[in-house]
Amino acid sequence: MVTVDAEALSEDEPRVDDRVVSHLTCHAAIFTIVEDQLSLLLTERNQGPFRFQWELPGLTPQPQEDLEIAARRSCAALLDTNWPLELQQLGAYGHPDRDPRHRSVSVIYWGVAANIDLDVAAGGEPSNARVVAFSEFTSDEFRFAFDHADIASDVVRALRRSLTQTSIATQLCPPAFTMSQLQSVYEAVFNTSVSAGNFHRKVRNTPGFIYPAGNSTRESIGKGRPPQLFQAGELVALSPPFTFEASL
Amino acid sequence: MVTVDAEALSEDEPRVDDRVVSHLTCHAAIFTIVEDQLSLLLTERNQGPFRFQWELPGLTPQPQEDLEIAARRSCAALLDTNWPLELQQLGAYGHPDRDPRHRSVSVIYWGVAANIDLDVAAGGEPSNARVVAFSEFTSDEFRFAFDHADIASDVVRALRRSLTQTSIATQLCPPAFTMSQLQSVYEAVFNTSVSAGNFHRKVRNTPGFIYPAGNSTRESIGKGRPPQLFQAGELVALSPPFTFEASL
DNA sequence: CCAAAAGTGTTTAGACTACACCCATGA
DNA sequence: TCATGGGTGTAGTCTAAACACTTTTGG
Numbered sequence: 054m055v056t057v058d059a060e061a062l063s064e065d066e067p068r069v070d071d072r073v074v075s076h077l078t079c080h081a082a083i084f085t086i087v088e089d090q091l092s093l094l095l096t097e098r099n100q101g102p103f104r105f106q107w108e109l110p111g112l113t114p115q116p117q118e119d120l121e122i123a124a125r126r127s128c129a130a131l132l133d134t135n136w137p138l139e140l141q142q143l144g145a146y147g148h149p150d151r152d153p154r155h156r157s158v159s160v161i162y163w164g165v166a167a168n169i170d171l172d173v174a175a176g177g178e179p180s181n182a183r184v185v186a187f188s189e190f191t192s193d194e195f196r197f198a199f200d201h202a203d204i205a206s207d208v209v210r211a212l213r214r215s216l217t218q219t220s221i222a223t224q225l226c227p228p229a230f231t232m233s234q235l236q237s238v239y240e241a242v243f244n245t246s247v248s249a250g251n252f253h254r255k256v257r258n259t260p261g262f263i264y265p266a267g268n269s270t271r272e273s274i275g276k277g278r279p280p281q282l283f284q285a286g287e288l289v290a291l292s293p294p295f296t297f298e299a300s301l
Numbered sequence: 302m303v304t305v306d307a308e309a310l311s312e313d314e315p316r317v318d319d320r321v322v323s324h325l326t327c328h329a330a331i332f333t334i335v336e337d338q339l340s341l342l343l344t345e346r347n348q349g350p351f352r353f354q355w356e357l358p359g360l361t362p363q364p365q366e367d368l369e370i371a372a373r374r375s376c377a378a379l380l381d382t383n384w385p386l387e388l389q390q391l392g393a394y395g396h397p398d399r400d401p402r403h404r405s406v407s408v409i410y411w412g413v414a415a416n417i418d419l420d421v422a423a424g425g426e427p428s429n430a431r432v433v434a435f436s437e438f439t440s441d442e443f444r445f446a447f448d449h450a451d452i453a454s455d456v457v458r459a460l461r462r463s464l465t466q467t468s469i470a471t472q473l474c475p476p477a478f479t480m481s482q483l484q485s486v487y488e489a490v491f492n493t494s495v496s497a498g499n500f501h502r503k504v505r506n507t508p509g510f511i512y513p514a515g516n517s518t519r520e521s522i523g524k525g526r527p528p529q530l531f532q533a534g535e536l537v538a539l540s541p542p543f544t545f546e547a548s549l
Numbered sequence: 550c551c552a553a554a555a556g557t558g559t560t561t562a563g564a565c566t567a568c569a570c571c572c573a574t575g576a
Numbered sequence: 577t578c579a580t581g582g583g584t585g586t587a588g589t590c591t592a593a594a595c596a597c598t599t600t601t602g603g
């Protein structure tokens with residue numbers, strides 16, 4: 054009984070049947086913000102099970118390909134530029150009947166992008182990809198393929214935790230941004246309102262969160278006082294973290 | 302280009318070669334505290350690559366077996382009782398050459414146990430399992446199999462984060478414990494010293510962290526004032542979290 | 550001048566640190 | 577009575593929440 058692990062791990066001649074092998078896919082959950090709404094890049098399946106339902110972009114890794122590279126590749130074609138996309142692993146999903154065809158394990162990565170221009174990326178061709186707003190993909194009517202509704206719920210939680218504990222929110226802003234743009238990132242992700250004054254101080258008092266940007270492009274097209282421009286700093290930890298609570 | 306995901310995911314007749322299948326194992330990292338030292342349950346490989354080196358207990362899941370169940374099974378035989386073991390997923394490890402034999406993906410779970418009695422579990426038979434102290438398995442001399450040194454490092458980080466943010470530390474204590482026993486859990490995990498008075502208040506002021514236990518078994522065998530006994534509460538979140546820093 | 554947005558000051562409340570201090574037991 | 581470990585009280589500090597206030601623009 055105590056050698057139960059060695060029995061499985063030390064097969065010098067592994068059998069190629071479904072006791073020792075499994076189907077493996079890597080997926081990427083890419084967040085962005087569209088019209089002040091937290092949104093997720095999804096693709097519509099056009100064949101196989103769950104046809105015409107939506108999933109996180111994914112693929113099977115190549116034999117010598119790292120899991121994260123595979124996840125990055127799964128969404129690279131859908132994103133406009135060679136974005137310096139940083140992915141973090143959410144985890145592995147492997148419930149036995151999550152895929153009706155066969156035992157399947159999916160490793161999920163997630164990241165953020167300041168903007169996603171699907172039209173540019175697709176070069177005008179029709180695409181089965183869409184950027185779906187939070188309110189839509191969390192509604193009961195939205196049709197996720199496989200267990201991707203659960204995964205989407207988990208990955209939103211991971212994003213929110215990252216926003217409270219790190220300075221990752223700057224990666225959801227353009228290269229130069231104002232304090233209220235940064236604030237609206239938090240308001241979109243948590244679907245809540247943030248006190249502007251205290252937010253301002255908390256961010257400025259966190260070393261490395263932001264750096265001042267040259268006010269060269271300040272055009273002051275708004276009504277009020279023209280804002281200062283900032284650029285993203287390093288990815289630093291917030292201590293203590295924000296205490297935002299998601300309202301949905 | 303934009304349908305790159307569909308190409309891989311929607312094969313109704315998946316080919317059984319190493320492009321679409323991979324070897325999968327589930328492992329459990331079980332922490333416990335032995336003589337005030339954070340320790341990890343490890344097994345020595347007795348065949349295959351990395352023979353006589355140490356790994357987290359693991360196995361290949363059965364076709365219809367959930368990943369977490371498989372991880373639990375991998376260490377169940379090594380633990381004395383049917384401990385109500387709660388496992389959390391750490392993540393998936395799948396670097397292409399982490400196993401010299403073939404492409405291999407390992408999903409790691411972790412949990413804590415108040416005590417591990419290997420002799421009782423093995424029923425007196427010789428076992429290839431050992432509870433290894435932190436100072437030993439983090440030393441340069443210690444020989445981990447595969448990439449399990451990286452995994453061990455990551456899982457210690459996950460444990461420490463859980464201790465700062467939740468009340469999981471009570472699960473590393475016996476059913477009834479004193480405040481200083483609980484405190485020594487933190488001191489062992491973070492290899493640091495904790496101010497007793499402030500620790501006491503922080504724990505008592507967190508609703509659900511602990512509940513008073515009947516002082517029936519108080520035997521007051523020590524020198525000083527007899528301590529109160531507590532029992533574990535629910536697994537609650539600490540807000541704000543502890544701010545302990547690991548000293549190693 | 551007024552409205553609106555940006556940014557700063559000020560007050561209050563909560564929580565941690567540090568350290569002093571009481572409590573209850575064994576020797 | 578003293579040493580020892582358990583537990584509480586308290587002052588100083590740091591931070592955040594709430595809200596008033598100033599600054600700078602457009603109409």
